[in-house]
Amino acid sequence: MNPLSEIRARFSTTLSGMVEDPANLLSMIRPAGDSKFxxxxxxxxMPLGKQLSKSPREIASEICESVQLDGLCQKIEIAGPGFINLTIDDDWLKNGLTAALVNERLGVTQVSEPKTFVIDYSSPNVAKPMHVGHVRSTFIGDAISKVLRFVGHTAISDNHLGDWGTQFGMIIYGYKHFLEEGAYQQEPVAELGRLYKYVRKLMDYHAAVKRLPELEAAQEELKSKQADLESTDSEGDKKAEKQLKKQLRQLRSKIEDQAQAVVELKAKISEVDGDAGLARDASAHPNITLNAQLETAALHEGDATNQGLWEKFLPLCREDMQKIYDRLDIEFDYELGESFYHNELANVVSDLTDKGYTKESDGAICVFLDNHNAPxxxxxxxxAYLYSTTDLATIKYRMEKWNADACLYVVDHRQSEHFEKLFDVARLWGFGEVELAHVAFGTVMGPDGKPYKTRSGDTVGLSGLLDEAxxxxxxxxxxxxxxxTEDRHREIANVIGIGGLKYADLSHNRGSDYEFSYEKMLALRGNTATYLQYSYARVQGILRRTEADVESIRTNPGEFIFENAVERQLGLKLIRFGEALDEVLVEYKPNVLCNYLFELSQLFAQFFDKCSVKDANSEDLKKSRLQLCDLTARTIRGGLELLGIGVLDKM
RNA sequence: GCCCCGAUAGCUCAGCUGGAUAGAGCAAUUGACUUCUAAUCAAUAGGUCGCAGGUUCGAAUCCUGCUCGGGGUGCCA
Structure with missing residues (x-):
């Protein structure tokens, strides 16, 4: 039991005697903003005072008289307009620490009502190389799953692979026309990757050739519009002048964006034109885009050849992808990709239609929703069916198979509108009970403040990123x-490199964009994985040097002693591990756990500085400090484990 | 056009379901290693929480308007 929930439980009794539903008031009990309180x-x-037309301080003293905090709080004070300040009783804290010490779960209680969560994360397109954009979904989803499980929920992780999309049409087309047999025999996955990129290049080329003149014309038009605006006289009208300036500014930035696009198109064209082989294939395959689409369509319609190729390629691609997951130490309970649902799509449409929820519009079958303009x-x-159709089939499956209480989608924030509509349709369809949540996250930015790209403008490949880290x-x-030794160096590099990458991602509020930087990610100081891992290693150093018998500490604990103020602070922080986990799950935010672990490590560093274990002036104090050390190490290790990050005994 | 999100220290970011004097890290300046790992700690400095109103005992947090930036926007995923 963590202090916060214990305090709330005690207040709950008192407050329910004063108002009907105290839930809101209970949420107003929180850690003190300043330790002096x-x-x-x-x-x-304060709010209760208003509600009951009494002075807040009067209410506060009524609450204080009635609430049973014996044994839990040693000091209760009313301050300011009516704050009730609570100080945890040292004996309660010490008992709690002892309970945590002897407990494998560090004293964190399991939820009383376990639920079943399905967590949909990572979800890359197979056959396309994974890139930096996939890391957030993967890390955040993995961390949330682990925290859910730790607190006692059932979390089913499901990697909703893009294994049925247009990329297979492209590869099939490539296989039929550009295959290098020898390369395929030797390294099939690499050859398929090459084919994908090759077809992509040719498609981009044709698109660019078509688009370039249009874009240049549009560019001219914008420029003449700019000239018009520049010569317009606002005749001293300030409002008009402001308007004009704004339009000009917007126009200039648009022109700049377009100029950039023109440069990129030209680069794509010249890349093909400059290569004899590519140029030849480009002119020999003028309709490659359409034909690749037709290959996809043929696959979906059950064409035997394409189906056979797909069945041959898919395991190869998945094996390749698995290498990345192995390096990241990420596992899924299920990997039911889009292809798994393709036979259900027609049923989704017919069922929704039978129930009268669909409407034909411009030949397409749509579900119109009140709060959205577009259906x-x-x-x-x-x-053909769409992403939305597959997602609906997926919800149905997850409800029927697992009877989920909640489905979490850890997906890029740009898709928020899609999910709003998806959830609305799902509820309309009859899945009203399940919690459907889009756990959205922001973009990984480069040092220029734009989405992280390589110098040439490509997305950053994940395997190269891991190598670099x-x-x-x-x-x-x-x-x-x-x-x-070099082996040890490699082991350390793996743990701090991958750990640093994960932590850099998870420690940011998932909703915001963040700037990616190898330097910051691996910085030795600050809020980084390295700092936490180092704290852990320092504890292990103490345990080694003092030749502590950790087993006996855990099975036969002595009393905790708070000689120095920092020992109490550290103890209080340790006992609040469970609070941090609860907090993570309120809005599915792993950065809450990162912050907790960072603060814990900072307190430990202070403790390390001020409170020698080895030279403690009594055996009892030494034992107490060893207990704090052991608990700190286990909490850091356990917390990092929930984030998917490892630790080292020495570093 | 419409919809969504953001703007906090020089930099990178926490904090946002209203709480007391707005926090951390980096960078800067200063101090601490014969010491359980200095991959550390202590200290100083740094702010009109984009702007203007409003709501109230109390606003970085909620509401309205504005400015700037990003994203999305019927047949991609």
Whole structure:
């Protein structure tokens, strides 16, 4: 039991005697903003005062008289307009720490009503190389799953692979026309990757050739519009002048964007034109885009050849993808991709239609929703199904198979409108009970403040990114501890490199964009994985040097002693691990856990500085400090584990 | 056009379901290694929480308007 829920439980009794539903008031009990006010503060007297037409301080004293905090709080004070400041009783804290010490779960209680969560994350397109954009979904989803499981829920992780999309049409087309047999025999996945990129290039080329003149014409038009505006006289009208300036500014930025686009198109064209082989294939395959689409369509319609190729390619691609997941140490319970649902799509449409929810519009089958202008299209004019159709089939499956209480979609924030519509349609369809949540996240930015790209403008490939992270980590590990063996350096590099990458991602509020930087990610100081891992290693150093018998500490604990103020602070922080986990799950925010672990590590560093274990002036104090050390190490290790990050005994 | 999101220290970011004097890290300045790992700690400095109103005991947080930026916007995923 963590202090906060214990305090709330006690207040609950009192408050329910005063109002009908105290839930809102209970949420106003929180950790104190400033430690001089105590450990926790209850802010419920102020609003209650208004509600009951009494002075808040009067209410506060009524609450204080009635609430049973014996044994839990040693100090209860009313301050300011009616704050109730609470200080946790030292004996209660010590008992709690002892309970955590002897408990494998560090004293974190399991939820009383376990629920079943289905978490949909990572979800890359197979056969396309994974890139930096996939890391957030993967890390955040994995961390949320682990926290859910730890607190006692059932979390089913499901990697909703894009394994049925247009990329297979492209690869099939490539296979039929551009295959290099020898390369395919030797390294089939690499050859398929090459084919994908090759077809992509040719498609981009034709699109660029078509688009370039249009864009240049549009550019001219904008420029003449700009000239017009520049010569317009606002005749001293300030409002008109402001308007004009704004339009001009917008126009200039649009022109700039277009100029950039023109440069990119030209680069794509010249890349093909400059290569004899590419140029030849480009002119020999003028309709490659359409034909690749037709290959996809043929696959979907059950064409035997394409079906056979798909069945041959898919395992190869998945195996390749698995290598990345292995490096990241990410596992899924299920990997039911889009292809898994393709036979259900027609049923989705017919069922919704039978129930009267669909409407035909411009030949497409749509579900119109009150709060959205555009409908959700579930079948295209040409009869093909869409992402939305698959997602609906997926919800149905997840409800029927797992009877989920909640489905979480860890997906890019740009798709929020899609999910709003999806959830509305799902509820309309009859899935009203399940919690459907889009756990959205922001973009990974480069140092220029734009989405992280390579210099040439391509997305950053994930495997190269991991290589870079590890090689930089290796350099740091080698510099930091030159005396260790190369194998040890590699092991350290792996743990701090991958850990640093994950932590950099998870420690940011998922909703915001963040700037990616190898330097910051692997920085030795600050809110980084390295700092937390180092704290853990320092504890292990203490345990080694004092030759502590950790087993006996855990099975036969002594009393906790708070000699120095920081020991109490550390103890209080340790006991609040469960609060941090609860907090993570309120809005599915792993950064809450990162912050907790960082603060814990900072307190430990202070403790390390001020409170020697080895030279403690009594055996009892030494034992108490060893207990704090052991609990700190286990909390850091356990917390990092929930984030998918490892630790090292020495680094 | 319409919809959504953002703007907090020089930089990168927390905090946002209203709470007391707005926090951290980096960078800057200063101090601490014969010491359980200095991949550390202590200290100083740094702010009109985009702007203007409003709601109230109390606003970075809620509401309205504005400015700037990003994203989305019927047959891609």
């Amino acid at each position: 105590g450990d926790y503060q209850a802010n419920c007297a 959700m299209i579930i079948q295209k004019r040409d009869g 590890e090689s930089r980590a290796l350099e740091i590990a080698t510099n930091q501890n030159p005396e260790l």
